[in-house]
Amino acid sequence: MIRKLSSSGKWLERHYRDQFVKKARYQNYRARSAFKLIQMDDKYKLLKPGMIVIECGAAPGSWTQVLVQRLKLEPPNPNPTGAVIAVDLLNFTPVDGAICLPKTDFTNQLCQARIIEALNGRKADLILSDMAPNVTGHHSVDHERILSLVNSAFRFSTVILKPGGTFLSKIFNGNLTDEFIHSLEKHFDSVRQVKPEASRGDSTEIYILASKLKKNYFE
Numbered sequence: 595m596i597r598k599l600s601s602s603g604k605w606l607e608r609h610y611r612d613q614f615v616k617k618a619r620y621q622n623y624r625a626r627s628a629f630k631l632i633q634m635d636d637k638y639k640l641l642k643p644g645m646i647v648i649e650c651g652a653a654p655g656s657w658t659q660v661l662v663q664r665l666k667l668e669p670p671n672p673n674p675t676g677a678v679i680a681v682d683l684l685n686f687t688p689v690d691g692a693i694c695l696p697k698t699d700f701t702n703q704l705c706q707a708r709i710i711e712a713l714n715g716r717k718a719d720l721i722l723s724d725m726a727p728n729v730t731g732h733h734s735v736d737h738e739r740i741l742s743l744v745n746s747a748f749r750f751s752t753v754i755l756k757p758g759g760t761f762l763s764k765i766f767n768g769n770l771t772d773e774f775i776h777s778l779e780k781h782f783d784s785v786r787q788v789k790p791e792a793s794r795g796d797s798t799e800i801y802i803l804a805s806k807l808k809k810n811y812f813e
């Protein structure tokens with residue numbers, strides 16, 4: 595007998611067969627998306643102990659777990675100079691070693707002011723945006739909504755990053771991608787599109803890696 599699956603049944607079947615779901619369970623990551631950051635870091639060497647990293651869209655916290663591990667911020671002997679500030683609209687269980695701001699809208703100026711205050715005059719090395727809106731299923735709407743979130747993180751990055759700093763952001767690929775990349779190119783020496791293996795092939799999700807914030811931005 596041929597068994598027909600509903601779309602939620604197909605999602606569940608794919609989820610349980612997914613190698614990154616299994617690996618996340620064995621390695622105690624809160625979500626399979628941990629492996630997207632791990633793969634991008636393994637390839638582009640984004641993370642080092644001593645860095646200051648701001649993470650926008652952090653819940654449930656799997657990227658925060660990776661950041662705390664790779665920046666060596668885990669208690670009881672955390673690296674004394676590094677920091678991770680992890681923000682999400684949703685509530686999420688704090689990750690030891692990171693400054694977590696749950697129930698906080700990153701696009702709100704008060705949130706950005708809190709981050710500046712927490713940094714106490716220091717600038718960040720890296721801004722990550724894995725923020726995503728609640729998807730509507732209409733690609734152009736979801737594409738524009740994610741770009742509006744990411745543009746808020748981009749504007750903040752030009753204020754809070756050190757010269758030479760890095761901005762990595764998730765978008766849903768679409769007709770405004772080139773325009774977004776061009777605006778990044780005005781501020782960063784190198785901008786490239788990245789699709790880690792753990793990002794599902796049938797998803798329009800891509801990451802834009804903008805490296806080396808130009809020094810002359812500050813002159």
Ligand SMILES: C[S@@+](CC[C@H](N)C(=O)[O-])C[C@H]1O[C@@H](n2cnc3c(N)ncnc32)[C@H](O)[C@@H]1O
Pocket residue numbers: 624625627628650651652653654655656657658681682683684698699700701724725726727743
């Ligand atoms: C794909 S999830 C992030 C997953 C996370 N990187 C991880 O690995 O655990 C996207 C997150 O973006 C958050 N988000 C969306 N809009 C936001 C906003 N304005 N401010 C902060 N977080 C936001 C959502 O609440 C959601 O938790």
